[in-house]
Every structure is written in structure tokens, then in C-alpha cells.
Amino acid sequence: MSTTxxxxxxxxxxxxNLGPSSSRLGEKAIVGWLLxxxxxxxxxxxxxxxxxxxxxxxxxxRVPLSEFFRVGQWxxxxxxxxxxxxxxxxxxxxxxxxxxxxxxxxxxxIWLSEYASNRTRKIVKPVIEVLEGVPTVAYGxxxxxxxxxxxxxVWPTWLPGKLxxxxxxxxxxxxxxxxxxMLIPTIASISEDAMRAVPSGLRQAAYxxxxxxxxxxxxxVVPAALSGIVAAxxxxxxxxxxxxxxxxxxxxxxxxxxxxxxxxxxxxTAFIARTAGGDxxxxxxxxxxxxxxxxxxxxxxxxxxxxxxxxxxxxxxxYE
Amino acid sequence: MRTAAHNRNAVNAAREITLAQLDGSQRxxxxxxxxxxxxxxxxxxxxxxxLLAVILWALTAGWxxxxxxxxxxxxxxxxxxxxxxxxxxAIIGTFYVMVGLIVTVVxxxxxxxxxxxxxxxxxxxxxxxxxxxxxxLAAVPSIVFGILGLAFFYRGGLSLGSVVYTGSLxxxxxxxxxxxxxxxxAIRAVPPSIRHASMGMGATKWRTIWHQVLPxxxxxxxxxxxxxxxxxxxxxxxxxxxxxxxxxxxxPDGPFEGSFTVLPVQIFFWSAQANTDFHILAxxxxxxxxxxxxMMNSFAIWLRNRFTREW
Numbered sequence: 001m002s003t004t005x006x007x008x009x010x011x012x013x014x015x016x017n018l019g020p021s022s023s024r025l026g027e028k029a030i031v032g033w034l035l036x037x038x039x040x041x042x043x044x045x046x047x048x049x050x051x052x053x054x055x056x057x058x059x060x061x062r063v064p065l066s067e068f069f070r071v072g073q074w075x076x077x078x079x080x081x082x083x084x085x086x087x088x089x090x091x092x093x094x095x096x097x098x099x100x101x102x103x104x105x106x107x108x109x110i111w112l113s114e115y116a117s118n119r120t121r122k123i124v125k126p127v128i129e130v131l132e133g134v135p136t137v138a139y140g141x142x143x144x145x146x147x148x149x150x151x152x153x154v155w156p157t158w159l160p161g162k163l164x165x166x167x168x169x170x171x172x173x174x175x176x177x178x179x180x181x182m183l184i185p186t187i188a189s190i191s192e193d194a195m196r197a198v199p200s201g202l203r204q205a206a207y208x209x210x211x212x213x214x215x216x217x218x219x220x221v222v223p224a225a226l227s228g229i230v231a232a233x234x235x236x237x238x239x240x241x242x243x244x245x246x247x248x249x250x251x252x253x254x255x256x257x258x259x260x261x262x263x264x265x266x267x268x269t270a271f272i273a274r275t276a277g278g279d280x281x282x283x284x285x286x287x288x289x290x291x292x293x294x295x296x297x298x299x300x301x302x303x304x305x306x307x308x309x310x311x312x313x314x315x316x317x318x319y320e
Numbered sequence: 321m322r323t324a325a326h327n328r329n330a331v332n333a334a335r336e337i338t339l340a341q342l343d344g345s346q347r348x349x350x351x352x353x354x355x356x357x358x359x360x361x362x363x364x365x366x367x368x369x370x371l372l373a374v375i376l377w378a379l380t381a382g383w384x385x386x387x388x389x390x391x392x393x394x395x396x397x398x399x400x401x402x403x404x405x406x407x408x409x410a411i412i413g414t415f416y417v418m419v420g421l422i423v424t425v426v427x428x429x430x431x432x433x434x435x436x437x438x439x440x441x442x443x444x445x446x447x448x449x450x451x452x453x454x455x456x457l458a459a460v461p462s463i464v465f466g467i468l469g470l471a472f473f474y475r476g477g478l479s480l481g482s483v484v485y486t487g488s489l490x491x492x493x494x495x496x497x498x499x500x501x502x503x504x505x506a507i508r509a510v511p512p513s514i515r516h517a518s519m520g521m522g523a524t525k526w527r528t529i530w531h532q533v534l535p536x537x538x539x540x541x542x543x544x545x546x547x548x549x550x551x552x553x554x555x556x557x558x559x560x561x562x563x564x565x566x567x568x569x570x571x572p573d574g575p576f577e578g579s580f581t582v583l584p585v586q587i588f589f590w591s592a593q594a595n596t597d598f599h600i601l602a603x604x605x606x607x608x609x610x611x612x613x614x615m616m617n618s619f620a621i622w623l624r625n626r627f628t629r630e631w
Contacts, residue, residue, distance in 0.1 A: 024524065026526075027524055027525065027526045030526050031435070031439055031526075033431060034431045034432070034434050034435035034439060035435050035439070037427075037428050037429075037431035037432040037435065038431075038432040038435040038436055038440070038447075038450050039446070039450065040428060040432065040496070041432065041450060041453050041454050041457060041496060041497060041500065042449060042450055042453050044457060044468070044493050044496065045453050045456070045457060047468050047472060047493075048460065048464060048465075048467070048468050050471075051467055051468050051470075051471035051472060051476075052464075052467065054471070055471065103363070104363040104366060104367065105363070106363075107359060107360040107362070107363035107364075108360065108363040108364045108367065110360050111357070111360035111361060111363070111364060112364070115357055115360060124364065126621075127368060128364075128367070130371075130617065131367055131368065131371055133547075133550055133551060133554070133613065133617070134371060134374070134554070134610075134613075135553075135554025135555070135556075135584055135609060135610075135613070136554070136556075137554065137556045137584040137587050137588055137606070137609075138374055138378070138554070138587075138606045138609065138610060139374065140588070140591070141378070141587060141591050141602055141603065141606055142373070142374045142377060142378070144591055145377075145381065145591070145599055145602075145603070146373075146377050146381075178370075181366060181367055181370045182370075184363065184366065184367040185367055188363075188364075188367075206333060206334070206337070209334050209337050209338065210337060210338070211333070211337040212352075212353050213353055213357075214352060214353050214356045214357075215333070215336075215337055217356075219329075219332075219333035219336065219337070220329075220333055223329045223333075224329070235459060238459055238461075239459075241461070242460075242461025242462070242463065242464070243461070244461070244462065244463045244556075244557035245556050245557055245584070245588065248557075248588070249588065249591055249592075269461065269463050269557070272463055272466075272467070272561070273463060273466075273557055273560050273561065276466070276470060276560060276561045276563075277560045277561075282475065290467065290470070291467065291471075294463075294464060294467045297461060297463075297464065298460070298461075298464050301459060301460060301461055301464075302456065302459075302460075304459070305456055305459040308459075309455070
């Protein structure tokens with residue numbers, strides 16, 4: 001029954017309701033569901049922290065903190081749990097990988113952003129994205145069966161001291177070499193985004209002063225995009241620390257506290273995967289090492305990410 | 321202070337360039353520019369050529385096992401039967417895990433994206449937490465998601481054991497942020513005028529989303545989902561954590577029963593064998609895996625070009 005003009009003229013108060021005609025409970029339920037899904041991502045983080053924390057605490061009930069953080073040989077099978085050697089293994093590989101990945105990624109980014117024509121960039125950019133998506137198990141197999149034997153056969157054994165020793169079948173250098181190349185696209189695409197965001201006015205001003213393309217790239221664009229570039233480096237480091245399959249397959253399995261590229265090392269990630277993939281009984285101290293080492297790994301990568309975030313926020317040059 | 325640093329950069333660069341001009345070193349250094357560009361190009365070529373090298377090497381190393389038996393037969397642990405060992409269970413297992421992943425991650429991811437784009441008030445604390453969290457999750461190593469799966473889906477909480485759906489759920493956690501981010505981009509690309517027109521005709525907000533916004537953003541959502549899947553399909557580490565087994569001689573019985581394995585895990589286990597005949601199989605497996613990825617990526621690109629609307 002609708003309110004008509006004649007009703008009003010008859011002198012009755014018209015029941016006009018300007019609010020919605022129904023309370024739309026269904027729609028509210030839908031919004032509730034959507035919010036629930038959006039909150040799920042937070043729940044994942046909470047879940048990760050809970051999963052790590054619970055069993056890490058159980059680990060430390062059996063193994064004292066001083067044992068975990070002391071410097072020494074990692075040998076859980078005989079009750080030695082200093083995480084030091086695993087961290088060193090991770091640092092070893094990540095360090096050598098970055099020696100390749102940082103100049104490589106930065107160089108690729110400068111070329112894409114400053115030198116490539118629009119047409120070339122339209123072809124190369126998707127190729128870089130494809131490179132980022134190559135399964136690491138493919139790189140791992142390549143490193144294990146092709147790069148490692150090749151490096152081993154050409155190893156400069158005439159070098160003095162430790163560096164001159166011929167490596168074993170699996171060693172840090174082979175994994176690091178492939179990881180370095182693997183990280184180039186990651187670092188390149190993030191740095192390139194930062195360089196593209198530098199307004200062309202800055203470049204034109206530099207050209208107007210008579211600078212060459214190389215000077216514009218190195219003295220104007222790179223400093224102006226520095227926050228984004230540093231963030232890309234940090235993200236590259238955290239990718240390297242978190243990489244599992246490549247180091248699991250190619251870096252060996254000996255927990256050496258060594259920074260030599262010709263040593264076999266065990267990284268934190270490789271230890272976790274190796275232990276979980278092996279025969280361990282649920283509830284044993286060895287089972288809980290997965291979570292303790294996982295916590296160290298998580299804290300390290302989270303810390304890296306926060307540093308990257310800080311750099312982007314704190315040192316970002318803002319242009320209109 | 322920031323502008324000061326910024327000006328200093330500009331002034332330094334200008335001074336250096338001017339000085340170089342004045343003392344003529346610019347002219348002498350003409351070879352520098354091309355040499356620099358050559359160095360930059362090397363970086364890109366190294367990355368691209370390495371992938372080509374991986375493909376070429378895997379093709380040659382796995383050539384003698386790249387046949388139909390590889391796809392048809394079950395993996396065998398017996399060295400005597402290596403010549404006809406295949407990876408059917410790994411391919412079917414991958415397929416099952418991917419189907420479980422799609423039916424889980426698409427509704428969750430798209431719903432979250434709709435909320436964040438259409439309903440969220442970006443000044444509230446909880447929306448800000450969600451945003452920060454999504455950024456941080458993208459940097460968590462995949463093996464940590466494996467630990468999450470081990471603690472809550474394999475044991476504890478859900479206690480599903482080592483079955484296909486445990487793998488799907490673990491990978492869901494891993495790629496959910498990617499799906500949310502790409503779905504948000506697709507939803508954002510729908511112009512507001514479409515929404516205004518629909519609501520002007522009296523449609524409610526949800527009807528507008530369901531009948532106008534979502535249909536227009538489907539190509540973008542599908543493309544993003546395929547890209548997320550192509551990341552998930554190559555992941556081995558999280559699935560090793562939840563016990564994807566080695567040498568499974570049968571296909572998974574269903575999403576909740578029977579042990580399973582997937583292609584990348586199978587490749588890894590083959591690579592870890594001492595008998596080098598297994599390495600031929602692993603190389604052939606890499607070619608199959610890369611082939612699957614190539615098909616998925618081409619499909620996504622085709623989809624993007626075919627259906628993306630210019631507004």
C-alpha cells in the first residue's frame with residue numbers, strides 16, 4: 001500500500017519511511033563473510049607464530065637457550081644443538097649469491113629503466129617476470145648435476161690454502177652461483193619500479209647540463225631511487241635466506257661453520273626440510289628442532305622485511 | 321632535511337658533470353658509455369641465458385626418458401625397472417593438489433579482495449593491520465608455510481595426516497596474498513561509473529558487486545589465479561614438510577585419503593638417489609614441469625589479451 005497525495009490531503013499523517021525498506025540481513029551477512037576472509041591473512045600470520053612458538057618453547061624446555069646460541073658443532077643426533085653452524089651455512093651461500101645478484105640485478109634494472117626502448121622493455125619485462133617464476137627445484141637440479149661437477153673440475157687447485165682444496169660433490173659455491181643468478185630478476189624488477197618512479201624532469205635537467213646517459217643513470221637516477229633499490233636488495237637477501245630447494249639439493253649436508261665457497265654447508269632451510277623429510281618421531285627433541293630453527297629463520301626474514309619497509313618509508317624521495 | 325640531501329645530490333652531480341665538461345675528460349671517455357651499456361646488458365643476458373641453459377641441459381640430460389612411458393607409468397624404486405619408470409602418480413597428485421588449491425583459494429582470496437576494495441574503511445586499525453600483514457606475508461619463506469602446515473593441518477588442529485588436501489591447504493596459505501593482490505587490482509580496474517550507474521538504478525551494494533563488478537573483473541582474477549597457481553605448482557619445500565612421500569606407486573585415492581606426491585617433490589627425491597639413472601628421470605621431470613608452467617603462463621597471457629576490457 002503506497003502513500004498517495006490524496007492520503008495526505010485527507011489529513012492523516014503519511015507513513016513515509018526514508019530508511020531502507022528492509023534491514024538487508026543477507027547483505028550484512030555477506031559483508032561479515034568478506035571481512036572474515038580478509039582477516040584470514042592475519043590469522044595465517046598468527047598461525048605461523050603460534051606454530052613456531054608452541055613447539056619452540058617445548059624445544060627450550062629440553063635444550064637450554066645457552067646451548068642453542070653457543071658457538072659449536074651442530075649435531076642433534078648426539079645432543080649438540082648450537083644453531084650457529086646452520087646460520088653460518090645460510091650466510092655463506094647468501095653472501096656469495098649476493099655478490100652476483102646485487103650488481104646483476106642493479107645493472108639489469110638500470111638498463112631496463114634507462115637504456116631500453118619502450119618496445120624492447122615490453123618484451124624483456126615479461127621475460128624477467130617469467131624468470132622469477134621458474135621453480136627452484138629446476139635450478140637446484142641444474143646446480144647439483146651440471147654446475148657443481150663443472151665447477152669441481154675447473155676448481156683452481158693451484159690457489160694456496162683452504163681455497164685451493166677441490167670441493168666435494170656438493171658445495172656452497174655451486175648453490176650460491178645459481179642462487180645469485182636466480183635472484184637477479186627479483187632485485188631487477190623491484191629496483192626498476194623504483195627507478196621508473198623518478199620523474200623525467202630530473203633526468204632532463206641533468207641532460208641539459210651536458211651529462212651523458214651513464215652519468216644520468218649513475219649520478220641522478222640511482223641516488224634518487226636509492227630507497228627502493230635498498231629495499232630490493234634487502235628483499236633479495238631475505239629471499240636468499242629463505243630459499244630451500246636449491247640449497248637442499250646442491251649445497252651438501254655437512255653443518256660446517258665455514259665461509260669458504262668450496263665447503264659443503266647445511267643451511268637453516270635445508271636442515272628443516274631434511275629433518276622433516278626424514279624419519280623422525282613426533283615429539284622427539286629432533287622434531288622440535290624444526291620449530292626452533294624455523295623460529296630463527298622467521299625472525300631473520302621478518303627483520304629483513306621490516307628493514308626494507310623502513311628504508312622505503314624513511315628515505316623515500318617524494319615528487320609531485 | 322630530506323630535500324637538503326636531495327639538493328646536495330643534484331648539486332654534486334651537476335658540479336661533477338660541469339667539471340668533467342671543462343677539463344675535456346668527457347670527450348676522452350667516449351668509450352665509457354657503450355662499455356657501461358654492455359656491462360648492463362650482460363646482467364640481463366646472464367639471467368636469461370641461465371634459464372636457457374637449464375632448459376637445454378635438462379633436455380639433453382633427460383632426452384632418453386622423454387617418452388610417453390614417463391607420463392603413463394608409475395615411479396619405481398627398483399633399479400632394474402628404471403627404463404620404464406614414470407611419474408604418473410606425481411602428475412595426478414599435482415593435478416589433485418591444484419584442484420584442491422583452486423576451490424579453496426579462489427573463494428577466500430576473491431572475498432577478501434572484494435572486502436578490501438569495496439567495503440573496507442582504510443582508516444580503521446584492523447584494515448591497516450590487514451594491509452601491513454599482506455605485505456609481510458609475501459616475504460615469508462615458503463618453508464615456514466610448510467611448518468605451519470605441519471603443525472596445524474598435518475598434525476594438531478585439523479590432523480588430516482599426509483593427504484592431498486593437506487597439501488592444498490598449505491599451498492593456499494602460501495599463495496593467498498598473491499591471489500588477493502591480483503584480484504584487488506582486477507576489481508580496482510572496473511571504473512566507478514559502472515557502480516554508480518548500477519546503484520542509481522536501485523541495486524544494492526552487494527547486487528552491484530555481484531552483477532556488475534565481479535563479471536567485469538573475472539579475466540583479471542583468472543589471470544592472477546593462474547599466475548598464483550604457477551607459483552604453487554613449482555613449490556616443493558612446503559610439501560616435503562607435510563610429508564609428500566617418495567615413490568608412491570599409485571594415484572591418490574581422494575582429497576582426504578591415501579599418500580600422495582607432486583612433481584617437484586618427485587624430482588627432488590630422484591635427484592637425491594645415488595643411482596645416476598634416476599637423474600635422467602629427474603631431468604625429464606624438470607622438462608615436464610617447465611612445460612606445464614609454460615602452458616599455464618601462455619594461457620594466462622592469452623586470457624589477459626583476449627578478455628581485458630578497455631573502459
